[in-house]
Amino acid sequence: MGIQQxxxxxxxxxxxxxxxxxxxxxxxxMAQELNxxxxxxxxxxxxxxxxxxxxxxxxxxxxxxxLILITGGLGPTADDITKPLLCHYFGGxxxxxxxxxxxxxxxxxxxxxRPLIERNLKQAEVPDVCRVLQNRRGTAPGMWFEKEGxxxxxxxxxxHEMKGMMTYDILPELQERFTLPVIxxxxxxxxxxGESFLAERIADFETQLPSNIKLAYLPSYGMVRLRxxxxxxxxxxxxxxxxEFDMLKSLVQDILVTDHDIPMQEVVGxxxxxxxxxxxxxxxxxxxxxxxxLTSIPGSSRYFQGxxxxxxxxxxxxxLGVDPDVIARHGAVSRETAVQMVRGAKxxxxxxxxxxxxxxxxxxxxxxxxxxxxxxxxxxYGDAIETHPFHFRFDRQRNTELTxxxxxxxxxxxxxxHS
Amino acid sequence: MGIQQxxxxxxxxxxxxxxxxxxxxxxxxMAQELNxxxxxxxxxxxxxxxxxxxxxxxxxxxxxxxLILITGGLGPTADDITKPLLCHYFGGxxxxxxxxxxxxxxxxxxxxxRPLIERNLKQAEVPDVCRVLQNRRGTAPGMWFEKEGxxxxxxxxxxHEMKGMMTYDILPELQERFTLPVIxxxxxxxxxxGESFLAERIADFETQLPSNIKLAYLPSYGMVRLRxxxxxxxxxxxxxxxxEFDMLKSLVQDILVTDHDIPMQEVVGxxxxxxxxxxxxxxxxxxxxxxxxLTSIPGSSRYFQGxxxxxxxxxxxxxLGVDPDVIARHGAVSRETAVQMVRGAKxxxxxxxxxxxxxxxxxxxxxxxxxxxxxxxxxxYGDAIETHPFHFRFDRQRNTELTxxxxxxxxxxxxxxHS
Numbered sequence: 001m002g003i004q005q006x007x008x009x010x011x012x013x014x015x016x017x018x019x020x021x022x023x024x025x026x027x028x029x030m031a032q033e034l035n036x037x038x039x040x041x042x043x044x045x046x047x048x049x050x051x052x053x054x055x056x057x058x059x060x061x062x063x064x065x066x067l068i069l070i071t072g073g074l075g076p077t078a079d080d081i082t083k084p085l086l087c088h089y090f091g092g093x094x095x096x097x098x099x100x101x102x103x104x105x106x107x108x109x110x111x112x113x114r115p116l117i118e119r120n121l122k123q124a125e126v127p128d129v130c131r132v133l134q135n136r137r138g139t140a141p142g143m144w145f146e147k148e149g150x151x152x153x154x155x156x157x158x159x160h161e162m163k164g165m166m167t168y169d170i171l172p173e174l175q176e177r178f179t180l181p182v183i184x185x186x187x188x189x190x191x192x193x194g195e196s197f198l199a200e201r202i203a204d205f206e207t208q209l210p211s212n213i214k215l216a217y218l219p220s221y222g223m224v225r226l227r228x229x230x231x232x233x234x235x236x237x238x239x240x241x242x243x244e245f246d247m248l249k250s251l252v253q254d255i256l257v258t259d260h261d262i263p264m265q266e267v268v269g270x271x272x273x274x275x276x277x278x279x280x281x282x283x284x285x286x287x288x289x290x291x292x293x294l295t296s297i298p299g300s301s302r303y304f305q306g307x308x309x310x311x312x313x314x315x316x317x318x319x320l321g322v323d324p325d326v327i328a329r330h331g332a333v334s335r336e337t338a339v340q341m342v343r344g345a346k347x348x349x350x351x352x353x354x355x356x357x358x359x360x361x362x363x364x365x366x367x368x369x370x371x372x373x374x375x376x377x378x379x380x381y382g383d384a385i386e387t388h389p390f391h392f393r394f395d396r397q398r399n400t401e402l403t404x405x406x407x408x409x410x411x412x413x414x415x416x417x418h419s
Numbered sequence: 420m421g422i423q424q425x426x427x428x429x430x431x432x433x434x435x436x437x438x439x440x441x442x443x444x445x446x447x448x449m450a451q452e453l454n455x456x457x458x459x460x461x462x463x464x465x466x467x468x469x470x471x472x473x474x475x476x477x478x479x480x481x482x483x484x485x486l487i488l489i490t491g492g493l494g495p496t497a498d499d500i501t502k503p504l505l506c507h508y509f510g511g512x513x514x515x516x517x518x519x520x521x522x523x524x525x526x527x528x529x530x531x532x533r534p535l536i537e538r539n540l541k542q543a544e545v546p547d548v549c550r551v552l553q554n555r556r557g558t559a560p561g562m563w564f565e566k567e568g569x570x571x572x573x574x575x576x577x578x579h580e581m582k583g584m585m586t587y588d589i590l591p592e593l594q595e596r597f598t599l600p601v602i603x604x605x606x607x608x609x610x611x612x613g614e615s616f617l618a619e620r621i622a623d624f625e626t627q628l629p630s631n632i633k634l635a636y637l638p639s640y641g642m643v644r645l646r647x648x649x650x651x652x653x654x655x656x657x658x659x660x661x662x663e664f665d666m667l668k669s670l671v672q673d674i675l676v677t678d679h680d681i682p683m684q685e686v687v688g689x690x691x692x693x694x695x696x697x698x699x700x701x702x703x704x705x706x707x708x709x710x711x712x713l714t715s716i717p718g719s720s721r722y723f724q725g726x727x728x729x730x731x732x733x734x735x736x737x738x739l740g741v742d743p744d745v746i747a748r749h750g751a752v753s754r755e756t757a758v759q760m761v762r763g764a765k766x767x768x769x770x771x772x773x774x775x776x777x778x779x780x781x782x783x784x785x786x787x788x789x790x791x792x793x794x795x796x797x798x799x800y801g802d803a804i805e806t807h808p809f810h811f812r813f814d815r816q817r818n819t820e821l822t823x824x825x826x827x828x829x830x831x832x833x834x835x836x837h838s
Contacts, residue, residue, distance in 0.1 A: 016637050018460050019604070020451025021646070021680075025442055027465075032439025041437050042472055044465035046446075049635075053461055060479065075636060076615040112613070119615045158638070160813055185438070194531070196495040196538045216468075217494060218435050219577075227440070261440075281728075287714025288707030291728045295706025298782050298815055306734035308727060309700075309710045315725035319738075319767065348738065363717055394579055396717055 003233045004178045008034055008041045009061035013073035013082055014157060015048040026071050026159055033166060038180030039067065049073060054085055062150050067174070072157030074140040076119045083126070083143075086154055090145050092129030099134055100124040100141040107139055130154075137164040182237050186245040187218075187227040189257040189264070191409050195219050198226075202251050212237075213244055221405035223257065223264075257412065264408045265293040271415045272303035272353070280349030281307040282320055282341045284332065285359035285375060290404050305351045310341070320344030333358050333370055338378035338387050346380050352419075354380045355411050359390070361399045373399050377407045381418045386410075422652045423597045427453055427460045428480035432492035432501055433576060434467040445490050445578055452585060457599030458486065468492060473504055481569050486593070491576030493559040495538045502545070502562075505573055509564050511548030518553055519543040519560040526558055549573075556583040601656050605664040606637075606646040608676040608683070610828050614638050617645075621670050631656075632663055640824035642676070642683075676831065683827045684712040690834045691722035691772070699768035700726040701739055701760045703751065704778035704794060709823050724770045729760070739763030752777050752789055757797035757806050765799050771838075773799045774830050778809070780818045792818050796826045798833045805833055 010030055016022040024046060031041040043064060047053040054073070061068045073082030087094055101124035108116045123139045126132050133142030133153070138161040145152040153170055155162045174180075190198065195217055199206075206215050212232050218225040226248065230241040249259055258267045272279055281290050291307040294300055308319050313332055316322040321344040322337060330336040341356040359375030366372035373392035378385065388410050392399045429449055435441040443465060450460040462483060466472040473492070480487045492501030506513055520543035527535045542558045545551055552561030552572070557580040564571040572589060574581045593599075609617065614636055618625075625634050631651050637644040645667065649660040668678055677686045691698055700709050710726040713719055727738050732751055735741040740763040741756055749755040760775040778794030785791035792811035797804065807829050811818045 015633075015635055015648075016646075017447070018450050018463065019454045019648075020447040020449070021606075021637060021644075023442065023444055023447045028436070028439040028442045030439070031437050035438045042467060042469070043476075044437065044463075046463040048461060050461070056483075057462075064475075075638070076618060114613070114616075117615060117619055119618060160817060187440075194533070196536060197533075199495060199538060200536055214434075216434055218440060219494070225440075227435075229434075229438070280734075283707075286711075287719075287723070288702075288710030288726055288728065289714075291707030291730075292705075292711045295708075295728075295730060296816065296819075300706075301730055301784075304706070305731040306728045306738070307707055307730075308738075309707065309714075309725045311710075311714060311720055311726075312724040315699075315768065318769070319725070319727075349734065350737070365720075397715065398579060400715075 002179065003181045005181065006039045006067055006174075006178055007065045008039050008067040008069060009043045009045065009065040010041055011057050011061060011068060011070045012044070012046045012157070013049065013054055013070065014046075017046045017072075018048045026157065026162055029159070029163065030069060030071075030166065033171060035183055037171060037175050038183050039174065040183070049081055051081060051085060054082065055089065058089055058152070062147070062152075066150055068150065068152045070152065070154040071162055074154065074156045076123055076139070082154065086130075086143065086145065086152075087127035090127060090129045090147060090152075092127035094125045095128045096121075096124050097126045097132045097141060100126065100132055103134055103141070104139045133165055133169050135161055135165060136168065137161045142169070181231055181233055184230045184238055184241050185227055185261070186241060186259075187225055187261045188245075188249060188252065188259040189223060189225050189267075190252050190255040191223045191257050192255045193224070195224050198224055198252070202226075202248065205248060205251055209244060210240070213241060221402055223405065223409070226252070257409065263293075264405060264412070266297050268408050268412050268415070269294065269297050269300055269303060271412065273299075275415070275419050277352040277415070277419055278303050278305050279353040279355065280305045280345060280351035282345035282349075282354065282356040283307060283309050284311060284316070284341075284357055285361050286357045286400055286403055286407075287311060289400055290355065290357065290407065293404055293408070306349055308345060308348060316341065319348060321347065331370065333360055333374055333376060335376055335387050335389070338376040339385055342378040342380035342385050352381060353411070353415065355407060356380075357403055357407060359399070359403060361396045363396060375399070375403050377403070377410055379411055379414045381414065384418055386414055421598065422600045424600065425458045425486055425593075425597055426484045427458050427486040427488060428462045428464065428484040429460055430476050430480060430487060430489045431463070431465045431576070432468065432473055432489065436465045436491075437467045445576065445581055448578070448582065449488060449490075449585065452590060454602055456590060456594050457602050458593065459602070468500055470500060470504060473501065474508065477508055477571070481566070481571075485569055487569065487571045489571065489573040490581055493573065493575045495542055495558070501573065505549075505562065505564065505571075506546035509546060509548045509566060509571075511546035513544045514547045515540075515543050516545045516551045516560060519545060519551055522553055522560070523558045552584055552588050554580055554584060555587065556580045561588070600650060600652055603649045603657055603660050604646055604680070605660060605678075606644055606680045607664075607668060607671065607678040608642060608644050608686075609671050609674040610642045610676050611674045612643070614643050617643055617671070621667065624667060624670055628663060629659070632660060640821055642824065642828070645671070676828065682712075683824060683831070685716050687827050687831050687834065688713065688716050688719055688722060690831065692718075694834070694838050696771040696834070696838055697722050697724050698772040698774065699724045699764060699770035701764035701768075701773065701775040702726060702728050703730060703735070703760075703776055704780050705776045705819055705822055705826075706730060708819055709774065709776065709826065712823055712827070725768055727764060727767060735760065735763075738767060740766065750789065752779055752793055752795060754795055754806050754808070757795040758804055761797040761799035761804050771800060772830070772834065774826060775799075776822055776826060778818075778822060780815045782815060794818070794822050796822070796829055798830055800833065800837045803837055805829075
């Protein structure tokens with residue numbers, strides 16, 4: 001049997017997505033997982049809790065895709081109209097599913113220890129023209145419909161419920177059903193060169209790529225991630241992709257951060273783990289964000305020890321031993337304060353490496369000499385201390401994110417240089 | 420002139436959105452801002468860097484909406500095909516825009532101090548059938564097209580560039596162009612009651628709502644946000660909405676967290692600011708995430724003083740004075756350790772309130788007695804100490820988010836009770 005190219009659409013349903021109250025993280029996750037098994041999501045559509053808009057989206061995606069995944073609109077409340085609509089669309093009638101009913105009862109009686117009400121029982125009703133996908137993580141069942149060679153799968157919008165259903169039921173079934181092509185990605189992260197200069201440097205490389213391998217540029221926070229994607233049928237595909245990826249790596253050797261698809265905090269964590277070194281942070285302006293990023297990586301307790309978040313100057317002087325005179329003379333946001341924070345953090349936390357931040361994130365607190373976005377990063381290892389000034393020009397959130405990204409990149413180079 | 424109902428579609432372009440490498444935060448922001456001025460985004464569509472898919476999306480949205488906003492696909496590299504496609508779609512030819520050229524030159528020569536290369540100059544080229552929107556935050560210009568009563572606006576995908584263009588140019592122009600209806604939202608947050616029980620309680624309220632006011636349920640982290648949305652033309656609209664919102668508030672008085680559309684960390688921050696009280700945290704399992712949430716609110720330095728992130732046990736004993744025997748006897752994740760962390764945090768940070776966390780976030784570190792998701796929260800004020808155990812059952816990220824959400828809600832009640 002030949003390889004089958006399956007094109008998929010994702011439809012997300014809910015007013016909250018259209019008024020901007022909720023950011024859709026579901027469809028990115030779904031696309032990623034489908035991509036891994038060789039299904040290309042070529043369209044994602046979001047519509048509100050509006051009968052005609054949902055109906056139209058189903059019709060349109062049915063025309064364009066063989067697989068249509070639907071999330072949202074399955075809750076127990078009156079704003080959710082997806083289930084009756086699907087029943088109508090596929091020409092069925094509502095019946096109680098015994099498996100879904102047992103699941104709802106189990107959740108309420110055994111786990112929540114709450115009485116079941118009529119509204120919850122309704123969650124066990126499904127159109128009689130679908131196959132039910134049991135929800136291992138909640139009350140709303142999934143539904144698998146087929147119509148003229150098209151597959152429609154409706155899932156709850158709660159991310160961990162959707163993920164459970166995809167992982168345990170839907171992805172394995174799709175892999176069994178179709179003979180899918182191989183899609184492979186390799187990506188690397190560069191720092192220190194703008195997108196257009198990088199493009200000049202690798203223009204010849206891009207031109208010579210075979211037609212089944214695509215290059216993409218993904219800039220973020222002043223760094224650029226490059227991604228090669230190969231699509232194909234043969235066993236040689238991975239070897240071909242690896243050869244091209246090796247060539248690309250050699251072209252960006254001097255600005256290469258990592259040749260894995262991992263975030264900067266994981267790159268730093270791996271360097272520390274390999275060297276058996278520990279780290280701690282002293283954060284003023286980033287308020288714990290860098291510690292949060294470092295500890296978001298599983299197993300980070302091997303190298304991350306702790307932090308002192310010195311938002312108030314009293315904490316800088318009491319817990320980090322920063323001289324109040326230095327703050328009075330140079331300001332809390334200064335090279336001098338950053339240096340004293342490095343010394344204090346090393347003494348208090350006792351880690352091999354320390355990283356400190358002090359800056360003005362905005363919207364308040366800026367001055368003509370030190371506008372919003374002024375940041376000092378400090379790094380320490382043994383007796384070595386390094387400081388870096390930054391001048392970001394954005395809002396509070398982005399200034400914080402940029403400080404973390406550039407600070408962690410400076411830390412990465414500092415670790416490579418000193419250990 | 421009568422009120423005009425303008426329906427909008429948002430099209431986002433880029434393979435990175437479809438393989439799940441990037442989460443789309445742009446369209447949520449755009450929808451929110453458009454909604455504020457009375458434009459309803461009824462569809463959001465994401466397509467890849469594929470000529471036919473982009474072309475089809477333009478045709479389809481042109482049929483369904485009067486306003487089509489497009490982001491992405493305008494970078495200087497070869498994977499970006501949006502600009503030539505738009506030129507072709509609207510039947511123009513590419514010309515250099517003097518304003519865009521001056522902007523590109525200014526950015527490279529004055530700000531980046533780097534030589535301009537051919538590829539950057541190309542960014543100043545635009546179809547001669549559009550009006551150029553200058554980019555105050557980057558090199559890629561925006562483009563405003565009109566065709567048979569439809570408006571198409573193309574913007575860069577870099578969030579802060581898109582936001583600048585929307586804020587300074589597009590939103591004001593749309594408001595001038597159309598006589599838009601009033602759309603008003605009111606939302607409140609409840610904690611401690613499931614969605615279906617809440618729905619039972621307010622069923623009669625929902626039934627009596629006038630047809631121009633809609634109720635939506637937005638559950639997250641075991642809490643439920645309720646949103647009323649009113650659409651209309653008269654000056655009485657806001658008064659009508661306020662009256663319904665007051666009724667809703669009175670129905671959920673006992674479980675009400677806030678009647679503003681703000682996150683829990685801002686609710687807590689307001690309580691502290693009103694009372695002139697300070698707070699600090701000692702975080703083990705949350706690794707600085709709660710400090711990050713608290714400091715993400717502008718002006719949080721009025722009440723947030725600092726934190727000790729005690730990831731390693733040595734930090735718990737050295738900086739928080741936790742007795743090593745207590746850790747040895749009861750474990751780092753225990754009520755006893757949480758209590759000592761509260762005392763230590765109060766002594767070290769000197770704040771009025773303290774909040775501490777210790778737990779096992781996973782995937783490693785669990786045991787039969789203390790599985791992954793076991794968390795102790797501790798709260799302190801004066802001599803009062805309160806502890807709460809939690810048992811979450813999810814992955815590292817969600818366990819961390821749930822700890823923060825439930826911990827901050829416990830803190831909120833603790834503040835109300837003690838000051």
